Amino acid sequence: MSAEPAEPAGPAGDAHGGGLRKVARVVLLDPEDRILLLHGHEPDDPADDWWFTPGGGLEGTETHEEAALRELAEETGITDVELGPVLWRRRCSFPFAGRRWDQDEWYYLARTSRTATGTLGLTELERRTVAGARWWTCRELARARETVYPTRLAGLLRTLLDEGPPARPVTLDTEIV
Template sequence: MGGVGGVGGPRQVSRVILLDPADRILLLHGFEPADPGVDWWFTPGGGLEAGESREQAALRELAEETGITDVELGPVLWHRYCSFPFDGRRWDQDEWYFLARTRQTATVMGGLTELERRSVTGARWWTSEELSAARETVYPTRLAELFRKLLDEGPPGAPVVLAPEIV
């Protein structure tokens, strides 16, 4: 998860909307370390490290969290500000969501941080239909709708600013 927002403003985060050749999206399954009953699905990604570009962070985080390195990184689809409690503190994040494609569908969570090892339980490829029908919590909350629109219309001409999500 990297650094925490604060004096320098929100934590800068790159996330990846990773699609396979069948147009399935890869999501990770996570939970609150103090309360494993509180769980959700989310897109791979994380905070920028010193000197990294948004693109470099997206690819590094994807490799660390999924083992997937054979990736064609596309445009930024969405920007989102979010704020949520996790692992005993509040996280304020400025998130950029990159479109990416891969033919590499096997995942290996070899590079997880200590916090991720305590809070991430696996990965799954979802079709748009499966995501739309999902009863589980998914972040960002409108992902099913955004994913459907992406498949129907292609990437937006410029990044779309999503409504802030404050939990």
């Protein structure tokens, strides 16, 4: 499998199944413009792994912004952030944990001065499928041989760092795995 997880490492928050899942993700940058990515894998196959931005599904009447901040806190322990604009939007569909997930993802820019992370808010499935977190430079990301989602993240990050946030969210190519 080479799919992106919906929660930190899987779509654990969508118990009802079916339909298009609304997801808020965070492109979290530190003072050195490094991006935080989480390392996840398929529940029963740690070798089937990938890197991805923190984030997950909206709960109840939550806004995308509220979900982005909640998910970031749950998955990383980082709460002292400045949430910026929506950078990108993406639709994706992938198998994970025995089912197919169809998602509408919004990627928010956020900045933090804190680089220590913790995972106290993970669900049971997330605890089984999140292998850690790492801060990546743009150069490291561009050279990575590991699977990273969204697939063009290195180029998107380079454009963001060179040109700043887009005037309105950029719609990324749909990814279907």
